[in-house]
Amino acid sequence: MKNVLVTGGTGFIGSNLAAVLVEQGFNVRILRRRNSNLCNVSALPVEHRIGDVRDVESLRNAMRGCDTVFHTAAMVSFWKPARQLQYEINIGGTHNVVDACLQENVERLVHTSSIAAIGHETDGKLADESTMFNWQQADNGYKNSKYLAEGEIVKGIAQGLDAVMVNPGVVIGPGDIHFNGGKLIRSVKKHQALFYIKGGMNVVFSADVAAGHISAALNGRKGDRYILGGENVTHKQAFQITAEVVGGIVPRIRMPIFILKLAGKFFDIAGTILDKEPFVTSELFSGAGLYNWYSSEKAQRELGYTITPFRDAVEKTYNWYCDKHLL
Secondary structure (H helix, E strand, C coil): CCEEEEECCCCHHHHHHHHHHHHCCCEEEEEECCCCCCCCCCCCCCEEEECCCCCHHHHHHHHCCCCEEEECCCCCCCCHHHHHHHHHHHHHHHHHHHHHHHHCCCCEEEEECCHHHCCCCCCCCCECCCCCCCCHHHCCHHHHHHHHHHHHHHHHHHCCCCEEEEEECEEECCCCCCCCCCHHHHHHHCCCCCEECCCEEEEEEHHHHHHHHHHHHHHCCCCCEEEECCEEEEHHHHHHHHHHHHCCCCCCEECCHHHHHHHHHHHHHHHHHHCCCCCCCCCCCCCCCCECCECCHHHHHHHCCCCCCHHHHHHHHHHHHHHCCCC
16 A cells, blocks of 8 residues: 545545554545635645545546545435435445446555444344444434445445445544534533433544554455444443533433434424524434444454543543634
């Protein structure tokens, strides 16, 4: 691996990955849209190529001369009116990346999937790479799109493409300017977290995810998927530890799941009326009440993957937000 392309190179995961690749001495090129926010990559010595994963020719031009492609570009949305565009980017875009990699004879593709593409367990066990996708009844566009995008990778492998897939958990860390995973930290710091719910999540530090991508490119087995997770914590634990780090308050009341889901439907309606994606939706709450916990044992065993403790990840992320005056 010498010359690499990162699609979605200005995004949260992509920019963190690009920075580590540069640090390790690789020649790095990023694919970005003309109007992409460059704050996470402005200081990085990377080559910029303008394009879009929906445009195969722009992908081919960006890949030309690269031996490795990291496909991190994706649309994160939990709003039904955005679903068509999300499918075009996440599924159709992945199809195009596979097609371009085959045409440009790319030696290895690392596809950034998600634990959203993996099923959940209901018997207290940790889900792993073999857990079948079972979110169909949730009608969650993001989860469906990431699962179907993996299908495009599998099709490419059948055509001779050397590809591996990585499945990060809920990612927090520097560069999360849109407060995706970071909304946990913001809500606690700003005293907006008034309730907690039953269940739990898997939270991973961005630096671990970047390192896992690179190790997957170098050591991953063709056709395999690797969960890049962090600590499994209950929602109550997540709030408690975050409050201890950032100085916020800990919610004391557990909200019943049915009330949460009613609130999601209310915001769905409000978003439709205002023609703007609300900050919470029924899709976002589709997994509420479940213990969405995952095992990273396979990545630890085969890729040498390591996990930053949740408390340390929160502290490093919070310090970055403070340094950037975002909190």
